Amino acid sequence: MAVSLFASSLEAYKPRLAEALAQVVDAGRYILGPEVEAFEEELARYLGARHCVGVGNGTDAITIALRALGVEPGDEVICPSFTFYATVEGAVNAGATPVYCDIDPHTFCVTPETVRAAMTPRTKAIVAVDLFGNVAPTDELAELGVPVLEDAAQAAGARLREGMAGALGDAATFSFFPSKNLPCLGDGGAVVTDDDEVAKRARRLRFHGSDDKKTFVEVGYNSRLDEMQAAVLRILLPELDGWNASRRAAAQSYARHGLGEYAELPEPAPGAEHVYHLYVVRHERAGRLRDVLAARGIGARAYYRTPIHRQPATAGYAPAGLELPGTDEAARTHLALPMGTQLSDGAVREVVQACASGST
Ligand SMILES: *Cc1c(COP(=O)(O)O)cnc(C)c1O
Numbered sequence: 231m232a233v234s235l236f237a238s239s240l241e242a243y244k245p246r247l248a249e250a251l252a253q254v255v256d257a258g259r260y261i262l263g264p265e266v267e268a269f270e271e272e273l274a275r276y277l278g279a280r281h282c283v284g285v286g287n288g289t290d291a292i293t294i295a296l297r298a299l300g301v302e303p304g305d306e307v308i309c310p311s312f313t314f315y316a317t318v319e320g321a322v323n324a325g326a327t328p329v330y331c332d333i334d335p336h337t338f339c340v341t342p343e344t345v346r347a348a349m350t351p352r353t354k355a356i357v358a359v360d361l362f363g364n365v366a367p368t369d370e371l372a373e374l375g376v377p378v379l380e381d382a383a384q385a386a387g388a389r390l391r392e393g394m395a396g397a398l399g400d401a402a403t404f405s406f407f408p409s410k411n412l413p414c415l416g417d418g419g420a421v422v423t424d425d426d427e428v429a430k431r432a433r434r435l436r437f438h439g440s441d442d443k444k445t446f447v448e449v450g451y452n453s454r455l456d457e458m459q460a461a462v463l464r465i466l467l468p469e470l471d472g473w474n475a476s477r478r479a480a481a482q483s484y485a486r487h488g489l490g491e492y493a494e495l496p497e498p499a500p501g502a503e504h505v506y507h508l509y510v511v512r513h514e515r516a517g518r519l520r521d522v523l524a525a526r527g528i529g530a531r532a533y534y535r536t537p538i539h540r541q542p543a544t545a546g547y548a549p550a551g552l553e554l555p556g557t558d559e560a561a562r563t564h565l566a567l568p569m570g571t572q573l574s575d576g577a578v579r580e581v582v583q584a585c586a587s588g589s590t
Pocket residue numbers: 287288289290313314316317359381383384404405406407417418419
């Protein structure tokens with residue numbers, strides 16, 4: 231039996247989604263209307279944050295959030311290199327100079343030590359990425375004295391100790407790209423913060439730098455979450471906790487079936503409740519393991535084999551001789567195995583058996 235890398239489906243929600251979309255057409259408002267307003271309130275309440283500002287996508291969310299936090303052209307912003315490219319792209323689009331920091335290859339997240347090693351007197355912000363659904367130690371990073379932006383694109387519904395991912399730093403960003411844990415039916419994103427001024431500035435930046443649509447006080451963006459996507463998200467947000475429970479159950483099933491004998495299993499960061507956006511193991515011969523799984527019809531892939539400090543567009547920001555050993559280790563050994571809200575125990579068993587055959 232083939233096992234897809236993405237074991238999730240919105241099939242069961244089709245009638246309700248279609249109805250919600252039809253209602254938006256009936257109402258005839260498509261940009262910044264009641265659905266966006268209601269979703270912003272609902273997501274903020276779910277996260278325990280004061281403000282949510284819906285924007286066009288998770289990449290713009292990073293740019294807008296960094297500018298709203300006061301980052302200006304030339305300011306240094308610390309970013310991990312082992313993350314989706316958009317984390318760094320969003321910082322560069324804000325005019326910032328990215329400064330790469332290392333990660334802990336066991337959690338795939340930054341640590342206070344790796345961030346501290348990258349700090350200079352010009353550090354204006356830190357971007358902590360909750361990678362693969364794990365949660366970066368954002369509360370500890372806050373003690374470093376620099377604003378922390380949490381890139382929670384992959385961690386909707388995750389928790390760290392008392393707080394929800396997305397409510398841990400000075401601001402946070404989300405993406406609702408269709409493959410994320412909280413998806414919409416296209417592009418969508420959000421900036422979340424407790425700070426009134428940061429929220430106000432993010433609202434202004436998403437609408438061309440204007441508070442009143444008449445006076446344009448700074449050059450911003452045309453980047454809004456639209457009514458159709460907000461209507462979809464209002465239906466799917468109440469499903470998020472249940473979906474994440476299914477993902478955690480699948481992760482437990484991998485461990486129970488003995489996957490740990492054949493690969494290093496994903497490790498929740500201390501105090502983190504992981505939501506397994508992706509189920510990423512580490513293996514010394516990850517490429518070969520991928521081939522063995524592919525031969526059995528099992529989806530598996532590496533996401534960030536070339537980290538951002540070695541990508542053509544962004545290598546120039548890395549100082550000569552920069553060494554990020556945790557990043558290199560993670561980049562070389564990581565492999566995502568099938569995960570999703572509908573991954574059966576039988577499918578998990580099959581993946582583990584295939585990994586067993588691939589390890590001989
Ligand atoms: C998906 C993602 C983004 C970008 O989100 P888009 O909505 O695709 O622009 C940013 N950071 C991380 C870590 C992501 O996974």
